[in-house]
Amino acid sequence: MTDINERIRDLVQHAYDHAPAIRTLIDEAGVAPADIQGAEDLAKIPVLSKDALVEIHGANAPFGGFLTIDPDDLPRIYISPGPIYDPQPPPEDPGALLAPFKYIGIGRGDRVLNTFMYHLTPAGILLDEAIRACGATVIPTGPGNTELQIMMMMALGASGFVGQPSYLMTLLDKAAEMGMGAGIVPLKKALFSAEPYTPSQQARFEGDYGMQTTSAYGTADLGFIGYTREGLQGFCIVPSIYLQICDPETGAPLPAGETGEIVATTLNKSYPLIRFGTGDLGALAPAPPCEGQQLLGLYGRSGDAIKVRGMFLHPNQLKAAAMQFPEIKELQVVITRPGNRDVVTVKIELREGADGEGLAEKLSALAQQAVRLRIDAVHIVEAGVIEPGGRKIVDERGWD
Numbered sequence: 286m287t288d289i290n291e292r293i294r295d296l297v298q299h300a301y302d303h304a305p306a307i308r309t310l311i312d313e314a315g316v317a318p319a320d321i322q323g324a325e326d327l328a329k330i331p332v333l334s335k336d337a338l339v340e341i342h343g344a345n346a347p348f349g350g351f352l353t354i355d356p357d358d359l360p361r362i363y364i365s366p367g368p369i370y371d372p373q374p375p376p377e378d379p380g381a382l383l384a385p386f387k388y389i390g391i392g393r394g395d396r397v398l399n400t401f402m403y404h405l406t407p408a409g410i411l412l413d414e415a416i417r418a419c420g421a422t423v424i425p426t427g428p429g430n431t432e433l434q435i436m437m438m439m440a441l442g443a444s445g446f447v448g449q450p451s452y453l454m455t456l457l458d459k460a461a462e463m464g465m466g467a468g469i470v471p472l473k474k475a476l477f478s479a480e481p482y483t484p485s486q487q488a489r490f491e492g493d494y495g496m497q498t499t500s501a502y503g504t505a506d507l508g509f510i511g512y513t514r515e516g517l518q519g520f521c522i523v524p525s526i527y528l529q530i531c532d533p534e535t536g537a538p539l540p541a542g543e544t545g546e547i548v549a550t551t552l553n554k555s556y557p558l559i560r561f562g563t564g565d566l567g568a569l570a571p572a573p574p575c576e577g578q579q580l581l582g583l584y585g586r587s588g589d590a591i592k593v594r595g596m597f598l599h600p601n602q603l604k605a606a607a608m609q610f611p612e613i614k615e616l617q618v619v620i621t622r623p624g625n626r627d628v629v630t631v632k633i634e635l636r637e638g639a640d641g642e643g644l645a646e647k648l649s650a651l652a653q654q655a656v657r658l659r660i661d662a663v664h665i666v667e668a669g670v671i672e673p674g675g676r677k678i679v680d681e682r683g684w685d
Contacts, residue, residue, distance in 0.1 A: 289527060290323030292552055297321040297330075299353065300557040306341055306350030307559060324527065332536040332548055332562040338506070339367035348372055354555045363407045365505035373407060374555030379418065381525040382411070385512035386419045389445075389474045389497045393420035396441050398472075400428050400448030401479075406505060408478070412447050421445065428452065431459050438471065446475040450486045450500070453477070457494070467494045478503060482513070484608065502583065504563055507549050511580050519567075519582045521575035525552050528578055529560070530569050533587040536560075541571040544599070546587045547580070566599050591678050593620055594627045598658060600677035606651055612639035615671040622682035631663045634671050641665045 300307040301318040311318065316329045342349035347370040348356070354374060361373040376382075391397065397416050403409035403425060416423050424443055426434050434456060437443065446453055453475060460470055475490060475498045482500035490496045502520050503509040510528070511520030522528055529538045530545040539545040547567045551558045566584040573579030585601035592598075598618070607616045615634035620627055631648060635641050645663035652658050 293324055293327065293527065293550065294322055296550070296552060296554060296557055297559065299554045300559060303353035303554075304351050304557060306345065307557060309350070310559075324529075327529065327550060327560055328536075328538050330560050332531060332546070332560050333558065334562045335367075335506070335564060338558075338561070339369060342367060342369045346370070348556075351558065352556055361407075361410065363505075364405055369506070371407065371506060372556050373411075374553055376525075377553050377555070378525060381523055382415050382509050383418055384521070384523060385476055385499050385501050385509070386415055386421075388512065388514060389476060389499050391416060391419045391421050391445055391474055391476075395419075395421035395445045395474065396424055396443045397421050397445030397447055397474075398424050398426050398434060398438060398443050400426055400434070400446070400452055402427055407508065411508065412476075416445070416447065431456055432463075435460050435463065435465070439465065439469075442471050444471055444473050446472050448477065449479050450475075450477040450482045450490075451480060453490065454486060457489075470494060472496060474498075476501060476512075478509075502580070504565075506558065506561065507551060507563070510549065511578075514575075517574060517579070519570070520580040521573075522578040522580060524577055526550070527552060528569065528580065530567060531562070533562075533566075534592075536562075541569045542581075544568045544584055544602070547583075566601075591620065591680055593629060593658060598678060603677045606648065609651060610644060610648065612636055612641065612644065614639075614668075615673060617671045617675070617677055617679060619679045620682055627682065628661045629658065631660055632666050632671055633663060634666055634668055 298318045301311055310333065311330060314330055320326060320329055352372055359372045359374065363371040363373060365371050399409060399413055399416065401408040401412055409427065413423050413425060424437055424441060426437065457470065472494065473496055475496050477498065478501040487498065490498050499512045499514065501509055501512045507526065509523055510526050511522040513520055527550045529548045530543065531538050531548045533546040544566055547563045547565045549558070549561050549563060564586050566587050568581045570579035570581050585599035603616055603618060607613045612635055613633055614636045617632045619630045619632065622628065633644065648663060649660045652660050
């Protein structure tokens with residue numbers, strides 16, 4: 286496989302030569318393509334935000350000056366929020382996006398309900414193509430029409446499902462009402478995207494129904510970015526994307542394990558997005574077991590994050606931590622700065638009858654491991670002290 290540094294070097298030079306928008310971004314940064322010799326040099330190019338991408342596209346319609354091929358060679362054009370007209374370029378590596386489907390065993394003999402929309406946005410058709418490329422048969426249902434979907438699932442013996450996990454929950458609930466429970470429903474493989482895949486959903490699909498499942502992370506601008514695997518935290522990144530985790534304020538890359546904005550570079554020369562800021566927060570694994578990169582998790586949006594001792598903390602990280610401890614009913618972090626040092630205090634409200642012994646030590650260890658943030662104190666508080674649905678992070682620091 287081509288070295289990632291060589292791929293990035295070739296990508297930047299090609300984009301500079303053929304994509305006017307990329308040429309402008311690089312010129313304005315005061316660098317030359319020859320200055321980008323590999324992944325580490327990408328930091329010399331500023332992060333391209335979604336807002337900036339929308340502005341560039343608006344000023345240079347319809348493709349913003351990023352397209353490097355003849356528009357007549359595009360198989361499809363989509364629209365994403367902005368609005369941005371997203372070209373679907375011919376894939377340079379058609380197998381790059383098949384990994385999540387092959388992971389759950391999609392192949393010849395499978396009939397797969399594809400419940401994503403087929404119009405305007407790319408999900409439906411792109412997943413359709415991937416399913417067929419794996420040798421399986423697609424049942425292009427799109428969203429809704431639950432009873433009809435159940436009828437097709439049963440009549441055709443559908444073994445696969447692609448869509449949102451909440452919709453599969455709805456479909457299975459309705460099937461159960463109709464007398465078709467776990468022993469009757471033929472579904473055995475499922476790929477989810479577009480919303481979080483919760484532990485309770487996973488327990489039902491994999492435990493009760495015996496399915497092999499995976500959840501894919503992607504965006505309208507980038508397509509699939511990564512997918513989950515059993516026993517592995519977060520997502521394995523597909524080989525057509527290179528990720529950096531960057532300081533949302535400066536764009537500077539952060540070390541593996543630290544939380545920051547997910548910044549992506551697409552490795553498709555036909556429509557290159559270099560250092561595109563997704564606005565999502567995440568962290569990369571220092572030693573990934575995947576063939577490529579491993580994204581440890583999605584921690585919310587960068588605009589909601591608060592920087593503590595140089596690290597970014599997001600409310601979703603707290604929710605994820607609380608889910609590890611069923612005895613916790615409410616959790617809140619209070620950040621103070623009595624001197625020149627941030628102090629992190631965690632308040633916990635226990636569920637009725639729960640025992641909090643040893644909880645402070647376990648929570649502190651989890652925070653250190655998952656967020657790389659040391660907790661100064663953990664206080665168990667009375668019911669009502671933490672307002673339900675209130676702020677999960679209270680920043681009481683003064684900066685005078």
